[in-house]
């Protein structure tokens with residue numbers, strides 16, 4: 001199976017890598033990405049392909065359902081928070097984009113409270129970060145993609161709100177040196193929706209908490 005990957009690597013090494021040798025050599029000295037992109041692990045999401053970017057431009061943090069947990073300091077492991085800390089406090093990346101997507105399995109499992117996903121799984125515990133979002137789904141419309149799109153967008157709103165709980169993010173946003181944005185990509189239509197409007201986010205978040 002991995003032969004396909006190794007053949008692809010050979011094409012990359014002989015093609016892109018050798019054609020861009022100087023650029024990549026320079027990039028090896030230092031990374032200066034312009035964007036932190038928080039994306040889902042979903043195999044159908046390819047940030048560099050979707051945004052037509054080159055190596056070095058995107059600092060991508062991928063996790064299940066592109067969630068940002070709230071800021072908390074205790075003795076557990078925080079992969080997403082650690083990556084954010086490095087990107088913001090060390091690399092000083094000036095923009096964070098939370099990228100949601102349609103047909104997200106993580107959001108789907110949260111909304112449907114899937115029996116295949118018992119509460120003591122890693123995924124169920126991880127998805128509980130945005131548990132109020134499940135209440136936004138109309139139980140009579142669970143066969144409608146629009147229902148899930150709305151919940152996916154609300155989860156992006158939640159993550160944007162959680163980003164502001166990190167002191168080194170809040171201070172930079174307030175000083176105007178860091179921008180936060182929320183987008184939702186439709187993997188079926190290719191449409192990209194912006195959800196950075198704070199009013200929309202607060203409306204969605206308030207609805208989710210009712």
Ligand SMILES: [Zn+2]
Pocket residue numbers: 040041042064065066101103104105106107
């Ligand atoms: Zn997903």
